[in-house]
Amino acid sequence: MKKVYKYLLIQLLQTFFFALLALCVIFLVVNLLENLDALLDQKVPLRTIVIYYSSQFPEILKLLTPIAMLLACLFSVGKLSNQNEIIAMRTGGMSTLSLLFPFLLWGCFISFLQLYLSTEFIPNSTKKKMYIERTYLKKNTVSKQFYHLGFRENASTNILFQYYDSEAKSGSNFSIEYFTLPPNVRIKTRYDAEIVQWDSVNNSWKLSGKVIQRDFDSTVKTTIHSPMVLKSNISNDKLVSLQLTLPELTFKELEEYIELTELGGKKVDALWIDYYGQHAFPFANVIVVIFAVPFASVRKKGGIAVEIATAMVTCFLYMAFAKISQSIGASMQLPHILVAWFANGLFFVAGIFNIQRIK
Numbered sequence: 001m002k003k004v005y006k007y008l009l010i011q012l013l014q015t016f017f018f019a020l021l022a023l024c025v026i027f028l029v030v031n032l033l034e035n036l037d038a039l040l041d042q043k044v045p046l047r048t049i050v051i052y053y054s055s056q057f058p059e060i061l062k063l064l065t066p067i068a069m070l071l072a073c074l075f076s077v078g079k080l081s082n083q084n085e086i087i088a089m090r091t092g093g094m095s096t097l098s099l100l101f102p103f104l105l106w107g108c109f110i111s112f113l114q115l116y117l118s119t120e121f122i123p124n125s126t127k128k129k130m131y132i133e134r135t136y137l138k139k140n141t142v143s144k145q146f147y148h149l150g151f152r153e154n155a156s157t158n159i160l161f162q163y164y165d166s167e168a169k170s171g172s173n174f175s176i177e178y179f180t181l182p183p184n185v186r187i188k189t190r191y192d193a194e195i196v197q198w199d200s201v202n203n204s205w206k207l208s209g210k211v212i213q214r215d216f217d218s219t220v221k222t223t224i225h226s227p228m229v230l231k232s233n234i235s236n237d238k239l240v241s242l243q244l245t246l247p248e249l250t251f252k253e254l255e256e257y258i259e260l261t262e263l264g265g266k267k268v269d270a271l272w273i274d275y276y277g278q279h280a281f282p283f284a285n286v287i288v289v290i291f292a293v294p295f296a297s298v299r300k301k302g303g304i305a306v307e308i309a310t311a312m313v314t315c316f317l318y319m320a321f322a323k324i325s326q327s328i329g330a331s332m333q334l335p336h337i338l339v340a341w342f343a344n345g346l347f348f349v350a351g352i353f354n355i356q357r358i359k
Contacts (some may be wrong), residue, residue, distance in 0.1 A: 004089060004227045011080065012103060014071035023064045028053060035137065042136045055128040059247065062122055066116060066284040066319070070250045073103055073292035086297050107289035114282035123250045126150055130248055143245065146171075151234055151263040156181055159234055162194070175338075176209065176230065185200050189270040198236040205230040234260070246274065254278075270330040276340030277326050283344055289320055290351030319348045328343045 032053070039049055080086050089099065133139040149161040162173030174196035178189040194209025211225040241249065241257045249257055258271045291314050322343035329339030 004094065008076075008080075008099070008102045009106065011070055011076040012106060015076040015105075019071040019075075020061070020068035023068055024057070027060050028056070031056065034148075037135050044132075044136050048132060048136070048309075052129060052132045055125045055132075058117065058122045058125040059129070062114060062295065065110060066288055069107060069110065069285045070288040070292055074296045077103075077293050077296035094305055096294060096297070099297060100157055100289070100355065101287045103293050104286065107285045109196055111282045111285045114285070115279065118251070118278060118282065120250045123248055123253070127244070129247045130245065144199070146239065150238070150265060151260070152265060153233055153263060155179075157318065159232065163290060164196075164239065166236060166243065167238050169200070171196045177230075182316075187216050189216070191225075199229070200236070202229070203235065204232075205232055234263070246271075251275070269336065270327075272336040272337050273326050273330050274338045277322070279323075280341045280344050284322075285318065287344060287351060288345050290348065291318075291354060294355050294357075319336070320344060321347070332337055 001273045036049075037177050039052070044052075046135065077086070080223065086099070144165060144167040146161060146166070149164060151159045153159055156179045158177040158179070160175040161171050162175075164171030172195055174193045175186055176191045179261075180186050180188050191207065191211065193207035193211045197206045199206050206227060206229055207225070208227040211228055212223060213223040215221040238256055238260045243255055244257075246254065246255075246257075248313070253273075254275055258268050258275060261271065262268045279310070295314075325343050326339060329342065331337075332339075
């Protein structure tokens with residue numbers, strides 16, 4: 001049995017790496033034709049162009065790996081079926097589950113590897129790519145200046161930046177309000193500062209210029225301060241993260257970004273679903289294996305082409321359904337993690353029924 005598994009894995013890996021390489025080359029060639037003229041017009045150094053395209057490679061691999069896995073399973077198993085090798089294995093006592101095992105093992109390995117790389121490696125690589133695009137191609141440009149930034153740091157504290165420059169790490173017309181806790185909510189104290197500066201050494205905000213403290217009780221008591229220091233969970237790094245696109249954020253940065261956006265008073269259901277969806281996406285490799293291998297292993301009157309076409313349609317429906325269900329789930333009051341993993345769970349159950357049908 002070990003020799004059979006080794007033989008099946010060799011057939012799978014040969015097709016998988018060939019399919020992945022072919023897809024990546026096609027993707028890069030198309031991108032090269034689209035952007036090379038602009039890079040040359042901007043007189044971008046050759047070293048920078050090499051870095052630009054090499055930094056795209058991890059992101060491309062992430063997107064194309066499930067498709068390569070699908071093609072590898074379909075064509076490797078389809079080839080074995082067409083040469084009657086699958087029939088010979090079944091005659092020797094190999095069950096559908098035994099046939100599926102080496103493919104499923106490889107699918108799980110690729111899924112966990114892709115999940116691991118998605119935590120930091122792929123986003124950091126995407127940052128390099130986006131930096132070059134913003135610097136030379138003027139794509140996805142972002143402003144380093146913010147206006148009217150508001151955050152609810154906690155249940156009793158509101159923070160407002162009328163203006164903030166993340167590159168200079170300073171802003172103007174800063175306010176922070178402290179409230180009493182429910183049920184009798186009322187403003188307790190408010191600080192207004194002309195200038196606010198982020199202190200990277202002490203991880204705190206320095207308020208300067210004219211700093212006014214107002215205490216609200218039966219009357220309003222006003223106090224003028226000299227420069228004062230303020231500790232807060234809102235940091236310059238968190239404000240910088242607001243400028244980045246979601247693919248540039250690591251899982252930890254994305255989580256902090258969502259929490260910061262929520263503090264700003266925005267609805268973040270779609271962001272949380274996307275966050276958990278990024279954890280679920282790598283396991284598309286397992287789903288396509290569960291569908292592709294049983295489909296391709298059976299020869300019918302319509303030929304192997306019909307089985308392969310059916311498996312491909314099913315797997316692409318899965319990928320489309322995953323995005324659609326997440327979009328619909330964002331408008332419903334359902335647990336975010338459930339919405340993100342719903343497509344995986346549904347098609348995994350459908351895959352098990354498919355295995356039983358083939359069996």
